[in-house]
Amino acid sequence: MISYLIKRVLWMFPMLIGISLISFFIMHLAPGDVTSTEASFNPKSSEESRQKLREIYNLDKPVIVQYGLWIQRISKLDFGNSFSSHQRPVLWETKDKNGNITKGLIQEALPITLLINLLGITVIFSISIILGTLSAVKQNSWVDKSITLFVFIGFAIPGFWLALLLMYWTGVSNQWLPISGLHSLNYQNLTLFGQFTDLIKHLILPVFVSSLSGLAGISLYVRNGMLEILNQDFIVTARSKGLNEKKIVFVHALKNAILPLITIIGLSIPGLIGGSVISESIFAIPGMGKLFYDSVLMRDFPVIMGILTIGSVLTLIGNLIADLGYAWADPRIRKGITK
Amino acid sequence: MYYKNIKPYLLIFLFCSFIFACGKDNSVNTNYQNYYDKESGGRLINAMTGEPSNLIAMIAGDSASSAIANNIFNSLLKYDESLNYAPEIAESWSISSNQKTITFKIRKGLFWADGEKLTSNDVMFTWKLVTDPKTRTPYASDYQLVKKASAPDPFTFVVTYEESYAPALDTWTALHILPEHLLKNEDINSTYFSRKPVGSNYYKLDGWKSGQQVSLTSNPLSINGKANINNLISRIIPDTSSQFLELTADNIDLMNINPIQFQRVFPSRKDLRNKIGLYKELGNGYTYLGFNLKKEPFNDKRVRKALNFAIDKNEIIKGVLLGLGEPLSSPYKPGTRWNNTKLKPYPYDSIKALALLNEAGYKKNKDGFLEKNGKILQFEILTNQNKQREMTAVIIQRRLKEIGVDVSIRVIEWASFINQFIKTGDFDVVVLGWSLSLDPDQYNIWHSSQQEPGQFNFLGYKNKRVDSLLEKGRVELDISKREKIYHKFSDILLDDSPIVYLYAGYGLSAINKRVRGIMKPSPPAGIYHNSYDWFIPKILRRNEISDI
Numbered sequence: 012m013i014s015y016l017i018k019r020v021l022w023m024f025p026m027l028i029g030i031s032l033i034s035f036f037i038m039h040l041a042p043g044d045v046t047s048t049e050a051s052f053n054p055k056s057s058e059e060s061r062q063k064l065r066e067i068y069n070l071d072k073p074v075i076v077q078y079g080l081w082i083q084r085i086s087k088l089d090f091g092n093s094f095s096s097h098q099r100p101v102l103w104e105t106k107d108k109n110g111n112i113t114k115g116l117i118q119e120a121l122p123i124t125l126l127i128n129l130l131g132i133t134v135i136f137s138i139s140i141i142l143g144t145l146s147a148v149k150q151n152s153w154v155d156k157s158i159t160l161f162v163f164i165g166f167a168i169p170g171f172w173l174a175l176l177l178m179y180w181t182g183v184s185n186q187w188l189p190i191s192g193l194h195s196l197n198y199q200n201l202t203l204f205g206q207f208t209d210l211i212k213h214l215i216l217p218v219f220v221s222s223l224s225g226l227a228g229i230s231l232y233v234r235n236g237m238l239e240i241l242n243q244d245f246i247v248t249a250r251s252k253g254l255n256e257k258k259i260v261f262v263h264a265l266k267n268a269i270l271p272l273i274t275i276i277g278l279s280i281p282g283l284i285g286g287s288v289i290s291e292s293i294f295a296i297p298g299m300g301k302l303f304y305d306s307v308l309m310r311d312f313p314v315i316m317g318i319l320t321i322g323s324v325l326t327l328i329g330n331l332i333a334d335l336g337y338a339w340a341d342p343r344i345r346k347g348i349t350k
Numbered sequence: 351m352y353y354k355n356i357k358p359y360l361l362i363f364l365f366c367s368f369i370f371a372c373g374k375d376n377s378v379n380t381n382y383q384n385y386y387d388k389e390s391g392g393r394l395i396n397a398m399t400g401e402p403s404n405l406i407a408m409i410a411g412d413s414a415s416s417a418i419a420n421n422i423f424n425s426l427l428k429y430d431e432s433l434n435y436a437p438e439i440a441e442s443w444s445i446s447s448n449q450k451t452i453t454f455k456i457r458k459g460l461f462w463a464d465g466e467k468l469t470s471n472d473v474m475f476t477w478k479l480v481t482d483p484k485t486r487t488p489y490a491s492d493y494q495l496v497k498k499a500s501a502p503d504p505f506t507f508v509v510t511y512e513e514s515y516a517p518a519l520d521t522w523t524a525l526h527i528l529p530e531h532l533l534k535n536e537d538i539n540s541t542y543f544s545r546k547p548v549g550s551n552y553y554k555l556d557g558w559k560s561g562q563q564v565s566l567t568s569n570p571l572s573i574n575g576k577a578n579i580n581n582l583i584s585r586i587i588p589d590t591s592s593q594f595l596e597l598t599a600d601n602i603d604l605m606n607i608n609p610i611q612f613q614r615v616f617p618s619r620k621d622l623r624n625k626i627g628l629y630k631e632l633g634n635g636y637t638y639l640g641f642n643l644k645k646e647p648f649n650d651k652r653v654r655k656a657l658n659f660a661i662d663k664n665e666i667i668k669g670v671l672l673g674l675g676e677p678l679s680s681p682y683k684p685g686t687r688w689n690n691t692k693l694k695p696y697p698y699d700s701i702k703a704l705a706l707l708n709e710a711g712y713k714k715n716k717d718g719f720l721e722k723n724g725k726i727l728q729f730e731i732l733t734n735q736n737k738q739r740e741m742t743a744v745i746i747q748r749r750l751k752e753i754g755v756d757v758s759i760r761v762i763e764w765a766s767f768i769n770q771f772i773k774t775g776d777f778d779v780v781v782l783g784w785s786l787s788l789d790p791d792q793y794n795i796w797h798s799s800q801q802e803p804g805q806f807n808f809l810g811y812k813n814k815r816v817d818s819l820l821e822k823g824r825v826e827l828d829i830s831k832r833e834k835i836y837h838k839f840s841d842i843l844l845d846d847s848p849i850v851y852l853y854a855g856y857g858l859s860a861i862n863k864r865v866r867g868i869m870k871p872s873p874p875a876g877i878y879h880n881s882y883d884w885f886i887p888k889i890l891r892r893n894e895i896s897d898i
Contacts, residue, residue, distance in 0.1 A: 041765070041766070042765060042766045042769035042770050043764075043765025043766060043768060043769040044765075047764075047765045047768045047769055048411070048764065048765065049734075049764050051411055051488060052768065053411070053488070053785075054784075054785075054787075054792075054794040054795055054806045055488075055489055055491075055492065055524075055787075055794075056411075056488030056489060056491075057488065057490070057491040058802065058803075058804035058805055059491070060486075060487065060488040060489075060490055060491070061488065061804065062804075063483070063486070064486055064488075067486065092540075095403050096403045096404040096409050096410045096411060096412075096415075096486075096544075097403040097404050097544065097545070098404075098539060098540045098544075107541075107542050109542065111542035111546065113542060113545070114560065119560050119561070120561070175591055175592075175595070178592065178595050179595060182595060182599055183595055183598050183599045186599065189601075190592065190595050190596050190599060190601060191587055191589075191592045191595075191596060192562060192563075192585065192587070193562060194559075194562065196395070196563075196583065291588075292588040292589045292592075293589045293591070293592050294592070295562075295585070295586065295587040295588060295589070295592060296561075297401075297560060297561020297562060297586075301561075301588065308763075308764070308765075310765055
């Protein structure tokens, strides 16, 4: 088991180098650099100053040299600073000589996105397991059909449209929830509990909208898994033994049916750090999606590479965790690995 | 059995939550029509789509940054309500008889927001900073023309140019003066000052929550006196539909709106009209169709003029801007002295267009397309991802099809657009925009020497008379002589038709009616010109629990 783990971890390094190499070159295939943004198309600015900027950022050097410089920095875990005029560090805060702390871009955006996505995943999985089980147990009844209809409507509704409707309904005509943003204007003056409820209020809509589209896939997974298990011999045996139906469904069947979900959870770990540009823009949430999108438009290479690197590390770790989780949950696989 | 007893309450609830979207009218019974006396205090909340990147304007390039920085910093000079030069940090200025030296007299008794004195040393320091090769500013070139600058005493600042430079005063309205005592030991490119600035204008920075909001509070040491409104909060809301919802829910007071909201939504919503005022003013830019003059057939003036006649500008203004724009006949803002009122835009006249094209050798072929030497007249309009420009291109395509010109449209992301097409000169026709700057100098855009890749005469315009007018206009400081030069320049440019002026759109703002003191109709300098004088009557204040 340990040797398997070490082998897997060691394999991650060449994979990472490969991923970074490909993303670096693909990124540079896109025409333009940070000096060709719309704001710099201003007759008051001069080509010389843009050229100067290119030299400062080494953008005048061949891509392979730029990649070498990047690898050199990243091997010291230095993700560099953004090319944007705010020059903020990509990953983590820095302190200047006067003790002023400049927060890192990812450092600020990641916790917000993680929080929303973790809440989203929790909501998706808990509701999906309930809905999927219900549909399977009541197969082909009106309950089953309306659940399927509901999850597919949720899947099909465009998120931005639903978001705007809900914002109007809960924020403008009823004023139950805040419309956008992460905190109220008087956030600083609230008590700790007040701050907590304020945050929750701001998160209800974004989490709801982002979860709705995920229900369809997972709940159908659970439903099909359940159906398959419920038709198996050991369930028949359990029933014939006169076992409590509640126990059969929730203890014997469900446990087996949600096994494949572990893989899905593992695979969704990299998705946890990727925010949705559209929903972040609509809800005015400064998360990872908007950060990545803006840096692509700006050709802000350090930020793009920073996010991609962190994303690929998390993907690889996610795969590993999924495999380990599987091994932990399923003795058959565990045996296979240790052999 | 347990699960059989589960009634689908949850399900019904979820379904109902979608369906029962009942609208409740909760308009506040505030009378916005009453008259109120001016009083200071209160908080104004506006929305912006982008976050400022850097509050040192010479380093930042984005409009969000300059919008905030303009509230914090001052320049030597400013434009007044009718767009004439007015004193700001300088109380007066004089130009030497050879027109090469400008002497600014700095006002006495000025202070930075931290209590330090503001003197000509700060001005000198700022000039050194902007011209320092280590400073990453795109705007250095104007200030590098200054051969010698000096601050002989704390209240005098003198600059001498190599040659007289007419846009000089304009450049001194744009340069925010920075405090030497806080920046002399800092690297301007990465200093924390850009997120924690100290200025001299109406407001000072109060707080900045990344990606969420920037708050300003009034600066008691402001060199222009105290602003009426105490706090300005700019919330960062990237999506304009969300901004609009926040506006209708009274959570924000001010936003920029689009023509559909202005012309369609507000007229049909009485509840909104009661509490929100609409303002329009000519914006600072125009949209044009530009020909690649180095390419056939656009090197033929008759073809350019014909296409100009064949495009109906009023139709575009009606269709794209819902009437909220104006046609242009020169690259200057209508209503300013530089705009030559004798010039009229090319009217829509397809017969004249066809006649000109016939003259240029084009005949209709059997498919109805115009043809010359076996080649039909066809080209591609290139534009960037901008809804209004895309719609404009479609309308043009249809009009030109009517006279037998085959036009295709291609929409490209900005950075690719600039690097693959503009810099390489590999395009036929573009739909793009230029700003309507307050100084009339257009040397960088129209002088024939400005055609290198990365420079701004990418259309390849070359006209000896225009070259010499632009050179003259740059060194002529006498305003009425200068006016004549640029009127002549606009005349030649319109006749040559290297671009088709399509429209200058209005800037549209929606402002909650509790905000008072806004000038209507807006002065030439725009409604925000006197925003320091706006006020919010106490009785109409809201969202201010935390202030108490």
